[in-house]
Amino acid sequence: MKPTYTVGDRIVVERVGGDELRRGDVVLYTAPTRYGGGLGVVQRVIGVGRDRVVCCEDTGTARERITVNGKPLRESYVNHGVADGLHRAYDVKVPDGRLFVLGDNRTNSRDSRLFPEDHGGTVPVGAVVGRVTDSSAMPLLLAGSTLLGVLLAVVGIVFGFAARSVRRRPAAQLVLWPEHL
Structure with missing residues (x-):
């Protein structure tokens, strides 16, 4: 060829x-x-x-x-x-x-x-x-897609840990004053 x-x-x-x-x-x-x-x-x-x-x-x-x-x-x-x-x-x-x-x-x-x-x-x-x-563009596209996938996975893990730590905080005490009743 x-x-x-x-x-x-x-x-x-x-x-x-x-x-x-x-x-x-x-x-x-x-x-x-x-x-x-x-x-x-x-x-x-x-x-x-x-x-x-x-x-x-x-x-x-x-x-x-x-x-x-x-x-x-x-x-x-x-x-x-x-x-x-x-x-x-x-x-x-x-x-x-x-x-x-x-x-x-x-x-x-x-x-x-x-x-x-x-x-x-x-x-x-x-x-x-x-x-x-096209032998030059496709590997770049595959590499870019792989990199994007890894980046999205890392972001997902970070948000997962953040959501878990927010859930573990104790709820704030709600104090009602008698004039609000």
Whole structure:
């Protein structure tokens, strides 16, 4: 997934339903028949159910683009701006409940292009573990939430002790003067 992610990068994955996945999302999924047992694969969603993914418009030029439903993709995230890298044409109609996924390093990625015999190379939505979120913001959000939780717990404990000590004080004696009766 270079240049977006490199080996050793920490990523945060949020679990999402298949209906929440969109084109452009980076997902973590498993495909044991393709990549061996239990390994997670991180790739980008290019097409969702009923999309038509075609490679490539302006093949062999600097303007080479993959099209989805006839519209060229603008992919600023691909390594060195290479839209395909394999120089292999494909035209895939993505079945419902499946995703067409590609790596961002198109010259060195084992993605949907290499498995055309398996539903056009698509991956079942059920194989998706989750969507990769911004790896720098999420840990900060989690750390901030944890800190806030600890702070609220400490405040709660302080108020608990304060309430207990207020309850233990003896009640003030009420003295009534005869003119108040």
